Amino acid sequence: MSAARLQVDWYFRYADYEPAGDGGMIMSYGESNAALAFELVRWLGPDAELLSPIAWRDQLRTELLAMAEKLSSSASAEPGFP
Numbered sequence: 001m002s003a004a005r006l007q008v009d010w011y012f013r014y015a016d017y018e019p020a021g022d023g024g025m026i027m028s029y030g031e032s033n034a035a036l037a038f039e040l041v042r043w044l045g046p047d048a049e050l051l052s053p054i055a056w057r058d059q060l061r062t063e064l065l066a067m068a069e070k071l072s073s074s075a076s077a078e079p080g081f082p
Helices: 002-007 034-044 054-077
Strands: 018-020 025-028
Touching: 002 025, 025 054, 034 054
Parallel strands: none
Antiparallel strands: 018 025
16 A cells, blocks of 8 residues: 555655545645656556646646657557567
8 A cells, every 4th residue: 555655654754644535545745846746646656646736737647648658659669578
């Protein structure tokens, strides 16, 4: 579980954690650098969601879609690994 890993991390253990209605966890840690927040979301994987700010959600969505598009097009243009 990602929240459990974050709660014992040397840096993220100081974040605020509160249970979410869906059985998940909401973490707030006051990051002001979008790139660092995006790195965390990508590291946490598909179960993570950036809730706010909305502008960051839009920017992250754009970046992830561009990444997915790049991965799709390069996978079809290049033979697979042996």
